[in-house]
Amino acid sequence: MQTDDVCEFLDWCRTQKIEFDGLELIYVQGAGYGLVAKRDFQSEEPVIKLPQKCLITAGQVVEIPKYKELVGNLRYFYFFFEKIKSFSTLPSPFEMLVLFFALEEPQTSTYGPYLKMLPKDFSTPIYEGIEFPESDLPDSVLSFWRQQRQELKVISEKVESLRPKYSISKERLLWAWHIVNTRCIFVENRPNKFIDQTHGDTIAIIPFVDMLNHSTNAQGLALLDKRSSTYMVKAQRFILQDSEVFVCYGPHTNARLYIEYGFKLPDNPYAKVIVNHDLFFELAEECGISLSEKRRDIIRRADLPW
Numbered sequence: 105m106q107t108d109d110v111c112e113f114l115d116w117c118r119t120q121k122i123e124f125d126g127l128e129l130i131y132v133q134g135a136g137y138g139l140v141a142k143r144d145f146q147s148e149e150p151v152i153k154l155p156q157k158c159l160i161t162a163g164q165v166v167e168i169p170k171y172k173e174l175v176g177n178l179r180y181f182y183f184f185f186e187k188i189k190s191f192s193t194l195p196s197p198f199e200m201l202v203l204f205f206a207l208e209e210p211q212t213s214t215y216g217p218y219l220k221m222l223p224k225d226f227s228t229p230i231y232e233g234i235e236f237p238e239s240d241l242p243d244s245v246l247s248f249w250r251q252q253r254q255e256l257k258v259i260s261e262k263v264e265s266l267r268p269k270y271s272i273s274k275e276r277l278l279w280a281w282h283i284v285n286t287r288c289i290f291v292e293n294r295p296n297k298f299i300d301q302t303h304g305d306t307i308a309i310i311p312f313v314d315m316l317n318h319s320t321n322a323q324g325l326a327l328l329d330k331r332s333s334t335y336m337v338k339a340q341r342f343i344l345q346d347s348e349v350f351v352c353y354g355p356h357t358n359a360r361l362y363i364e365y366g367f368k369l370p371d372n373p374y375a376k377v378i379v380n381h382d383l384f385f386e387l388a389e390e391c392g393i394s395l396s397e398k399r400r401d402i403i404r405r406a407d408l409p410w
């Protein structure tokens with residue numbers, strides 16, 4: 105039985121010309137919503153198709169008058185010779201999308217039926233306020249962990265500068281930041297002069313497509329066909345009726361999946377621990393292999409063991 109929210113969302117998707125015949129949106133225990141094949145799909149067959157204009161991108165958001173005005177109000181404060189100075193700054197594509205989700209309301213937004221389907225909370229360490237001593241984190245995710253916290257800090261400061269005209273609570277900002285962080289997809293967008301292009305503009309949120317969960321053994325592949333301005337998810341191989349359709353979010357370790365998305369995979373083929381030289385020497389000692397300084401130096405210079 106589908107809830108009213110699900111029915112309203114699916115009707116909304118159809119009015120947006122999102123094609124998803126043969127798929128069912130279901131609630132998957134432990135993963136939120138997910139998409140299941142209600143018939144077999146042949147390899148190369150499109151599973152979802154939608155017009156490019158359905159993509160929520162920073163460039164598209166900033167063309168909405170209320171967001172264009174907001175961008176004009178974004179000022180970034182900094183201390184200089186003990187005086188507070190401020191300068192206008194353009195939002196990055198990521199920040200613009202976060203502001204969109206922080207300010208749209210389901211009751212008034214044209215995206216209302218979609219917004220109602222979004223998760224209410226997250227199980228990431230940042231959302232749950234879990235702090236780790238950095239020494240507990242594997243090297244493979246340390247810089248990612250720092251970068252995520254820094255991004256959140258920077259956008260929080262920018263949002264502060266929008267007060268009192270726009271008042272976004274810490275909780276709402278954290279929620280919106282997670283919506284974008286857990287759901288955005290790589291797409292190359294056209295530059296927009298109101299969006300900071302320092303690192304290009306390569307993200308979009310795609311309603312309905314963002315209901316696909318992650319697997320390292322995904323059968324779905326998402327791509328934009330620029331010639332027909334159509335975004336689609338294609339079957340990379342045969343998809344059996346009644347199986348959940350997955351895409352792969354990337355070759356991520358469990359530490360990365362947990363920090364970014366709030367889940368781990370029991371049998372993750374990308375599980376890895378980076379062994380730096382100091383740890384490698386320590387492990388060698390523990391195995392009874394004594395390494396002279398000269399040998400250690402050779403190993404370091406040869407960049408072994410990886």
Ligand SMILES: C[S@@+](CC[C@H](N)C(=O)[O-])C[C@H]1O[C@@H](n2cnc3c(N)ncnc32)[C@H](O)[C@@H]1O
Pocket residue numbers: 134135136137138221222223286287314315316317318319364365366367368
């Ligand atoms: C792009 S959304 C996918 C749709 C999402 N399940 C929903 O209900 O909106 C990404 C989020 O789905 C969940 N997710 C995706 N793949 C998962 C998996 N294999 N196991 C558990 N949770 C998963 C995580 O909460 C992740 O942050």
